[in-house]
Amino acid sequence: MQSMLWDGQSLSLLNQTKLPAVVEYLKCTDYERIGEAIKKLEVRGAPAIGAAAAFAFVLGARQSAKSDRLLFLKDIESVDGYLRSTRPTAVNLFWALDQMMNVIKEQSDRIELPNLLNLLEQKALFIAAEDKRVNHTMAEFGAALFKEPVSILTHCNAGALATVEWGTALGVIRQAFSEGNIKRVFADETRPLLQGARLTAFELQQDHIPVTLITDNMAGWVMKNKMVDAVIVGADRIAANGDTANKIGTYSVALLSHMHQIPFYVAAPASTFDFSMATGEQIPIEERGEFEVTHFQGIQSAPDGIAVFNPAFDVTPNQYITGIITEYGVLKPNYQEEIKQLKDKMEENR
Numbered sequence: 001m002q003s004m005l006w007d008g009q010s011l012s013l014l015n016q017t018k019l020p021a022v023v024e025y026l027k028c029t030d031y032e033r034i035g036e037a038i039k040k041l042e043v044r045g046a047p048a049i050g051a052a053a054a055f056a057f058v059l060g061a062r063q064s065a066k067s068d069r070l071l072f073l074k075d076i077e078s079v080d081g082y083l084r085s086t087r088p089t090a091v092n093l094f095w096a097l098d099q100m101m102n103v104i105k106e107q108s109d110r111i112e113l114p115n116l117l118n119l120l121e122q123k124a125l126f127i128a129a130e131d132k133r134v135n136h137t138m139a140e141f142g143a144a145l146f147k148e149p150v151s152i153l154t155h156c157n158a159g160a161l162a163t164v165e166w167g168t169a170l171g172v173i174r175q176a177f178s179e180g181n182i183k184r185v186f187a188d189e190t191r192p193l194l195q196g197a198r199l200t201a202f203e204l205q206q207d208h209i210p211v212t213l214i215t216d217n218m219a220g221w222v223m224k225n226k227m228v229d230a231v232i233v234g235a236d237r238i239a240a241n242g243d244t245a246n247k248i249g250t251y252s253v254a255l256l257s258h259m260h261q262i263p264f265y266v267a268a269p270a271s272t273f274d275f276s277m278a279t280g281e282q283i284p285i286e287e288r289g290e291f292e293v294t295h296f297q298g299i300q301s302a303p304d305g306i307a308v309f310n311p312a313f314d315v316t317p318n319q320y321i322t323g324i325i326t327e328y329g330v331l332k333p334n335y336q337e338e339i340k341q342l343k344d345k346m347e348e349n350r
């Protein structure tokens with residue numbers, strides 16, 4: 001199941017708001033439509049958002065292509081600005097757009113426009129290919145944590161549908177399953193948009209991985225009853241001290257894991273780290289509309305006019321995180337120092 005497909009002229013996005021009942025691809029031929037898909041969570045998940053934005057940037061650059069170099073640069077700035085405005089929390093969106101803008105800054109006054117457009121497409125393709133490679137590398141490091149069959153709880157969807165392929169948290173689970181070390185996966189349904197019920201349960205069932213769906217308020221009880229050996233979740237932004245933003249409800253799962261002395265792992269590529277943010281206090285938390293909370297599958301489930309608070313993410317302080325699984329290995333506390341070393345490794349690889 002591919003979250004997106006690039007054919008050289010358009011980006012086809014698997015419409016995740018329709019899953020699991022309907023498998024439908026949206027053929028996007030302009031950057032605004034991809035931006036709209038990110039806003040509406042037709043495509044969602046930090047790495048998937050980053051890759052989709054990179055291809056949107058390619059389409060936007062082609063739409064902006066004109067002989068006047070200054071006008072082209074002005075247009076591309078507005079394409080970049082629009083894409084950056086689509087969702088605020090997943091840093092992969094901004095990381096990917098920085099990668100694309102760097103091509104413009106480094107090359108735009110050195111090469112002809114057709115060659116620049118080709119370079120941009122190569123960069124977007126590289127971002128997508130790297131996501132696939134990184135997910136598999138990270139999965140091997142994560143699976144090595146488990147030497148015998150375990151039951152895992154996960155929250156939201158950090159699978160192939162949240163990335164270009166394979167997944168981060170679900171990538172670790174897929175690898176551990178292939179090594180015979182997954183007994184069962186508990187998937188939190190993940191209110192209000194049900195990424196766990198609609199997407200994680202769907203992905204794992206498709207892969208014949210034993211998955212049990214639970215409502216979010218059951219996580220504590222399955223832990224209390226010793227039905228969970230470890231928790232693995234994804235991430236949308238990790239601060240320089242290891243504080244991690246992820247889907248709303250993750251913080252509660254982390255506290256429950258701590259209370260029940262269950263290892264709590266975050267799985268995320270290096271592109272999810274925000275080295276400019278000292279702690280999680282500074283991570284912008286997206287707030288979404290009330291309809292998502294007052295309606296369940298389109299049916300009103302709360303009184304008219306009720307006040308609603310709908311933060312799409314929360315932040316788990318680093319002290320509740322047992323390890324952060326990356327393509328560079330599993331980071332352990334003291335995260336400040338380990339994340340600095342990760343940053344140095346990234347710069348060496350550049």
Ligand SMILES: CSC[C@H]1O[C@H](OP(=O)(O)O)[C@H](O)[C@@H]1O
Nearest residue numbers: 044045046158162234235246247
């Ligand atoms: C592999 S990152 C997935 C990450 O993104 C999800 O948020 P959303 O569905 O709103 O894009 C959730 O936080 C996942 O853990």
